[in-house]
Amino acid sequence: MTEPDAPPTALLGPHVYGQVRQLVLSGELEAGRPLSVPALAAQLGVSRSPVREAVQQLIYEGLAVNVPHAGARVAALDDAQIRDVLAVRAALDGLAAAHAATRLTDAELDELADLVAAQEDNLRGAADTARDTELDLAFHRFIRDRADNRTLADELARLEAQAHLYRGDLWHSTRNRHTALREHRHILRALESGHPESARAAAESHVHGLITRLGRS
Ligand SMILES: [Zn+2]
Missing domain, CATH: 1.10.10.10 (Winged helix-like DNA-binding domain superfamily/Winged helix DNA-binding domain)
Known part of the structure; x- marks a missing residue:
């Protein structure tokens, strides 16, 4: 019924x-x-x-x-698998950011800035990991959806969801979450500049940062 x-x-x-x-x-x-x-x-x-x-x-x-x-x-991802997923994601996230850089309107950039501000607010209060994950996913989804390439967006959605299955300090330590937030701000500034190569570099460096932080306490 x-x-x-x-x-x-x-x-x-x-x-x-x-x-x-x-x-x-x-x-x-x-x-x-x-x-x-x-x-x-x-x-x-x-x-x-x-x-x-x-x-x-x-x-x-x-x-x-x-x-x-x-x-x-x-699914459970081990260290080698998460590295593989993130290596591909770095390249594709860079591509998405480069495409989005020339397409985002001022209103959309404001929306993206709001998402970063919400993440900052969340990290200021008591740790809410689920909310942080949700905001991180929303930030990256917003950018890839503005890249205007369905294949790219679908592939990134899969890779990103898989990456979030990895349980460890990568997502949950306070230090790593603050570092990720700084990297999000950097991506936002690059997108605001409208330069595709700056946006690509900032997006790639965020995911390379995640790879570097793997397994680090
Ligand atoms: Zn992120």
Whole structure:
């Protein structure tokens, strides 16, 4: 039976997918944990079919893996895999920033500046890792969506989500989060300058910074 305020059936698929993806990206469903379709369906109060589709989509995105005879699990990236993902992301993020540099309007640059300010506010208060992740993803999504290249945006979305599966000091230490924020400000300034090569360099250097910070306490 459908709840009165549940989304219409046609929208249930993307809605459930968004919820399951959020459980994975927030770390509530940790790397390596099973993605049980019946358990998730019960938890979310929906039928199994949209959950099954959501899990398939996560496998396609590289956020989950199918383990023979054991079912789907949240993907776990080791140090070598995260380095591979970030190396590709550095190049593609640079490309996206270079493209976006000549396309962003003043209003969009203001919006991007607001995102950076929100991240700064969040880091000033008590540590809210989920919010920081959300703002980081929003910052990078905003730039790649203005690069005006669907293939690039889709590929970056996959790589970035995969990178966030890596659990470690990379995302969670206070020092690393402040460093990432400084790098975001640097990217913003380069985009404001409108110079594609400065924007490319700033975006690449942010991801290279992430690689350098891997495993560092
Ligand atoms: Zn970032």
